[in-house]
Amino acid sequence: MSTTISAKMSELLKDPSLVKTGSLINGDWHSSDATFDVLNPYDQEVLVSVSEVAKDDMSQVEKAIASAKRAQQEWQQKTAYERYDLMMAWFDLMIQHKEDLAIIMTLEQGKPLKESRGEIEYGASYVKWFAEESKRIYGDTIPALASNQTIKVIKEPVGVVAAITPWNFPNSMLARKIAPAIAAGNSIVARPTELTPLSALVLGELANRAGIPKGVINILVGSNAKEVGKVLTTHEDVDKFSFTGSTNVGKLLMEQCASTVKKVSFELGGNAPFIVFEDADIDAAVDGAIKAKFRNAGQTCVCVNRIMVHSSVHDEFVEKFVEKVKLLDVGNGLDNVDIGPLIHPKAADDVRELVREATEQGATIKYGQLLSGTIQSPIVITDVNNEMQIAKTEIFGPVAAIQRFETEKQAVLLANDTPFGLASYFYSQNASRIERVSRGLKYGIVGVNEGLISNAAAPFGGVKQSGFGREGSLYGLDDYLNMKYICTTYEMS
Numbered sequence: 001m002s003t004t005i006s007a008k009m010s011e012l013l014k015d016p017s018l019v020k021t022g023s024l025i026n027g028d029w030h031s032s033d034a035t036f037d038v039l040n041p042y043d044q045e046v047l048v049s050v051s052e053v054a055k056d057d058m059s060q061v062e063k064a065i066a067s068a069k070r071a072q073q074e075w076q077q078k079t080a081y082e083r084y085d086l087m088m089a090w091f092d093l094m095i096q097h098k099e100d101l102a103i104i105m106t107l108e109q110g111k112p113l114k115e116s117r118g119e120i121e122y123g124a125s126y127v128k129w130f131a132e133e134s135k136r137i138y139g140d141t142i143p144a145l146a147s148n149q150t151i152k153v154i155k156e157p158v159g160v161v162a163a164i165t166p167w168n169f170p171n172s173m174l175a176r177k178i179a180p181a182i183a184a185g186n187s188i189v190a191r192p193t194e195l196t197p198l199s200a201l202v203l204g205e206l207a208n209r210a211g212i213p214k215g216v217i218n219i220l221v222g223s224n225a226k227e228v229g230k231v232l233t234t235h236e237d238v239d240k241f242s243f244t245g246s247t248n249v250g251k252l253l254m255e256q257c258a259s260t261v262k263k264v265s266f267e268l269g270g271n272a273p274f275i276v277f278e279d280a281d282i283d284a285a286v287d288g289a290i291k292a293k294f295r296n297a298g299q300t301c302v303c304v305n306r307i308m309v310h311s312s313v314h315d316e317f318v319e320k321f322v323e324k325v326k327l328l329d330v331g332n333g334l335d336n337v338d339i340g341p342l343i344h345p346k347a348a349d350d351v352r353e354l355v356r357e358a359t360e361q362g363a364t365i366k367y368g369q370l371l372s373g374t375i376q377s378p379i380v381i382t383d384v385n386n387e388m389q390i391a392k393t394e395i396f397g398p399v400a401a402i403q404r405f406e407t408e409k410q411a412v413l414l415a416n417d418t419p420f421g422l423a424s425y426f427y428s429q430n431a432s433r434i435e436r437v438s439r440g441l442k443y444g445i446v447g448v449n450e451g452l453i454s455n456a457a458a459p460f461g462g463v464k465q466s467g468f469g470r471e472g473s474l475y476g477l478d479d480y481l482n483m484k485y486i487c488t489t490y491e492m493s
C-alpha cells in the first residue's frame with residue numbers, strides 16, 4: 001500500500017512506518033483508489049491521503065465483521081493469562097512509541113504536544129487496566145432452593161463488538177473500548193472518525209506488532225460515516241455496540257441497534273456545571289476551573305460548560321480566573337502551547353456564534369476577543385444565565401461562561417436544569433455541603449475540589465441524555481460481558 005505522508009510528518013517521526021493509510025481488516029491493510037485527505041487543523045495542510053473503506057459498497061465492512069466473528073471463536077478460548085500477555089505487549093509498544101504517537105495526534109487533531117503525550121499514556125492505561133482485569137472476571141454461586149441443586153452465575157464474552165469513536169480523544173476513546181472488549185474475550189470492529197484516523201490506525205499497527213491475532217481488532221476508516229454506522233448497528237453478527245459522540249447521533253444509532261436488540265453503551269454529550277461556593281478555596285477553584293475548562297481547547301464532553309459562582313465571591317473569582325487565563329499560550333500544538341486550534345473552521349465559528357449571541361442577550365466579555373479560522377484564544381464572559389444558548393449547548397471551545405447564584409439550593413437546581421448528566425464539579429470546604437451537593441447533582445461523575453476526573457480506575461459515564469454504560473474501572477468490563485445463570489440439579493447419593 002502506498003503511504004505518501006507529508007514531508008513534514010515524515011521528518012518529525014522516528015518511525016514513519018507507524019503511519020497507516022487504510023483500514024485494518026483481518027490483520028491486513030486495505031487500500032483503494034478512493035481516498036480522503038487528513039488535514040492538520042492548525043494550517044489545513046494535507047498530512048496524508050487515506051483509502052476509503054466503503055465509498056460505494058459495504059463489502060469491506062462485511063468482511064471485517066466476518067473476520068471478527070471468526071477470530072472471536074479462537075480468542076475466547078485463550079486463557080485470561082494469554083490475553084493479558086498479548087495486551088501487555090501492546091501496552092509496552094504504545095509506551096515505547098509514545099513520542100511518535102503524540103506527534104501524529106497533534107498533527108491531525110491539533111492538541112498541544114504535552115496533552116497528546118498525556119493522552120497516549122491515558123489511552124495505554126486503559127489497555128493495562130483491562131489486561132489486569134481480564135484475570136478477574138469472576139462468577140458467583142447462589143444458595144439454591146433445593147438441596148440437590150446448584151445455582152451458578154458465569155460471565156461470557158458477548159461476541160463481536162462494534163464501536164464508533166470521535167476526534168477529540170482519538171487514541172484514548174478507542175483504547176477504552178477496544179481494551180475491555182478484547183480483555184473480556186470479544187473481537188471488535190471499530191470505526192474512528194475520518195477527521196483523526198491516523199491515531200486509530202497506529203493502534204492497529206501496534207496490535208499487529210504485539211501479536212494480537214488477526215481479526216481480533218479491525219479498524220475501518222472512511223468518510224462514509226452514515227452508511228458504515230448503519231451496517232455496524234443493524235448487522236446480525238454484531239452483538240454489542242458502543243458509541244461516543246453527540247446525543248443526536250447517539251439517538252439515531254440507538255434506534256438502529258433496536259432492530260437486532262444489541263447490547264449497547266452510549267457516552268453522549270455533557271453540559272458540565274462547575275459550582276464555586278462561598279466557602280471554597282478560591283485559588284484552588286480557579287486552578288480547577290482552568291484545567292476543567294481549557295483541556296483540549298475546551299473540546300471534551302467533560303469540559304466545564306457553566307461556571308456558577310456564589311455572588312459573595314464572584315468578583316474575586318473572576319479577577320483571579322482572568323489573571324490565569326491571560327497566561328495561556330495559543331497556537332500550533334507542535335509549539336507546545338496551552339491551547340491548540342479547534343478541530344475545523346466551522347466548529348470554531350459555531351463557538352464564536354454562541355459568544356456573539358450571549359452578548360446580544362446581556363452577557364459581558366470580560367477577557368479575550370473573537371478571532372477567525374481554527375485558532376481561538378480563550379474568552380471569559382460573565383452575566384450569563386441558564387436561558388442563554390451558551391448555557392444550554394455544549395460549547396466545545398475555549399470559552400468560559402460565568403453566572404452567579406445566591407443559595408446552595410439554587411445552585412443545585414441550576415446545575416441540574418439540563419437534559420444532560422455526564423460530569424459536574426463543585427468547590428466547597430464544608431463537609432456537610434460536600435455530602436449534600438454530591439448526592440444532589442444528577443450526574444454520572446462529580447468532581448469535588450477537583451477539576452480533572454478522568455482515569456482508567458474510575459467508571460466514566462453519564463445519566464439522562466448523556467447516555468449509559470461505564471468505561472474504565474472494574475465496572476467497565478460488565479458492558480462487554482453477558483451474564484449466564486446455570487441451574488444444575490444432581491442426584492444425591
Ligand code: SIN
Pocket residue numbers: 168169172267299300301302454
Ligand atoms: C470525553 O470528552 O468524553 C472524554 C474525556 C475524558 O476521557 O476525560
